[in-house]
Amino acid sequence: MKQKTRQVLIPLLSILSALVVSTLIIGMTGRDPLMIFLKMFHLTLGSAYGTGQVLFRMTTLVLAGLAVALPFQVRLFNIGGDGQLQMGAFAAAMTGTMLSPFITFPGAAVSLCIISAMAAGACWALLAGLLKVRFGINEVIATIMLNFIAHGITGYLLTYHFAVPSTVHTPPVRASAFIPAFDTVTGWFANSPANLSTLPAAGTAVLFWAILFHSRFGYEMRAAGLQPDAAKYGGINTEMHLLTAMGIGGAAAGLGAANIVLGYKHYYEAGMTGGIGFTGIAVALLAGAHPLWIILSAFFFGFLEYGGLTVNAYIPRDIFMMIEALTILLVIAFSALEKNMRHV
């Protein structure tokens, strides 16, 4: 099998098999699977509002996926997307509320907030990168621990210092720091949380692809990931590439947080980013860590996430979480299976 076909066929096969299994499960709950799927389609892609919802979720997931995919290219497994999103979200909200009202230059306030979100995410990821490069600490463990720490820091700051009394969220950011919704700009996706963040998210995916596969920087970075020893012999600074990949990945996660805080909620709320970082891992795995495929993969997961909500009245949302996890398991299983078949 050609590598290209393999890249497309395995995820497709996995999704299809996961759908077959979920059909059976839905059937076992006593519901008509066809009815459920039709309803799901109708309520998501069938309406402007539903499409907007899917788009909104997809936007964050593209960035959370990229946060995993780029470090993956240098053989680092970034489990810390969650912590990076959380730090990014908190930074965006804080910058947004504390902004001087005199910043009036159009776009300046929102840009500042986005930059601080990205910087916070990048720093949080870089911390794990530095621990890896300086002390050889496994990045999986480091990023998991940093997730807890991020949770603790934001929880403390929110509860004791910044929450609006008797709520679990901060005061809203200044209106000048809002990322406008599609609804207000073009009138698309009426009332949905879809906002202009989708454009930079897609842009980031394309940018990552261009850097990785069409720049000298990417040539070095991929070499450092594929064969670190050979890269050193070739005079490549592998440590720099590890750090950059982590940092840029974290920045992508921060941008994903900006989509939620600045584009939709307009404040930071406890638990608002919960679990998205982990779905990001699934997004990256399904896409084989390829930046462009991540857009499709994020769409699939965004669709399942919101689709699950829409039919919540008929079947538990948990079934859709099962489908997500099952798809990833199948991707991994099929890849391993195919590899074995090639070698016998």
Next chain:
Amino acid sequence: MGIAVRLSGVSKKFGSFSANSNISLEVGQGTIHALVGENGAGKSTLTKIIYGMHRPSSGEVAIHGKTVRFASPRDAINAGIGMVHQQFMLVAELSVTENIMLGNEHAGLFRRLPMRKVKALIRSHADAYGLAVNPDAQVGSLSVGEEQRVEILKLLFRNASIMIFDEPTAVLTPSETDQLFSTLRALAVQGKTIILITHKLDEVLAIADTVSVMRKGEIIGTMPAVSVTKTGLARMMVGRSVLLRVANPPPSPGETILSIRNLGFGSPKGDKKIHNLTLSVRAGEIYGIAGVEGNGQSELLQVLWGLSPDGTTLSGEISLRGEPLIGKKPAEIALKGVSLIPENLRRHAVILNYPVSANLIFGRHRERCFHRGIGFNSNAIKQYASEMISEYDIRCTEPSLQPISSLSGGNQQKVVLARELNRPGISLLILAQPTRGVDIGAIETIHNKIIEARIRGMAIILVSSELEEIISLSTRIGCLYKGSIRHEFSREEVEQKRMHEHEFLKEISYHIT
């Protein structure tokens, strides 16, 4: 005596690729049967069929006259077949005795291991076949030669009557090789059947009773070893006549390019890997470093390329045209006109997943002429790649798409050689094991290119464990032993002694062990 292994019409296909086609072979009991052929000729597939790792697509395998169908190596082991792989299958943390028993303990789940019985058995085998090894030693502390003895003892413990050896001498010192050969002869005398896979033709002539030559998945011929010559075998393997010895016109050395003075290298663990090493290389000469692996070659290469691991203590001086080299990074060293071809090509010199043309610029990708914008100038690279491919006879179909891992070892080496020899402003070339895992046909091209580079005025350091290679290419030869140059043969000596290769080999062997 009878026939130990009989293959009749055996074929093995992987997809549309025929690794073995229609092979018929008889191996007599109590004989040493050598299987020679280039890389990819199908030797390992054939032995894997005998050892039960592959099932033949068609044809029959008979062991001691009985037709067998092995489902796994377990079946083959039970039928009395054993194999000593190139990479030893030993557990470093366990003792020699434990390793020999492993998988064959003869004990109940909760019963004590019959250690004493096994140890006695090891001793008696060791005496009979010259396989001296301490049964209580931890395997991790053994030398490579001893580890190989453990592997052989393992087979004897399992009562193997047919033993397959895959390139057994690749990792041995000359004296260990001699010892292995006497062991193999003793085993054959006792009625054991030995199948020997090798690419060293001298060894075939020295030890084998019968030799089979394979080419492109087929057996070209099987004949008694006494009836063949080295050149005859080489011709059969490659399918055309090859020069085993390149022409080496007299050198005219120029100024000193590299000089190493009193180099010392202490590993992070505190072992003295190199001490008081002094040598110099002039433009237009090849300085050959002969030595058994593990005598400081790897460390010397690391220092020269600026990659000695953190915690290494270095002393002494290295200067390149008078400039100090120690403390510089690989990219800086390369910029000064130095090229390195590392020992382990696949691990250190190429990115296996990258296409051929991307590998042709690897390490040289910082050169402006390959750049355009933030990326690469694909036209410039394409043109450069096609020049290199024709000049160095690199066999590949689609240089910009085909990953280098799909090329044979020889062609991969040619890619690296082309890249490094054409580095702009190159004055020093450091070559380590340039023909390891390379076919005879490709060795000729590679050796010629090395000599050509020398004639163009490059200073070359050649580190190789193949003494024949050192002798035929070098201008001067340094014998490396335990981290320093123990003896150096001058240019005149080398030129004179080269005429009598056999004696010269012995003399060098004496200085490196």
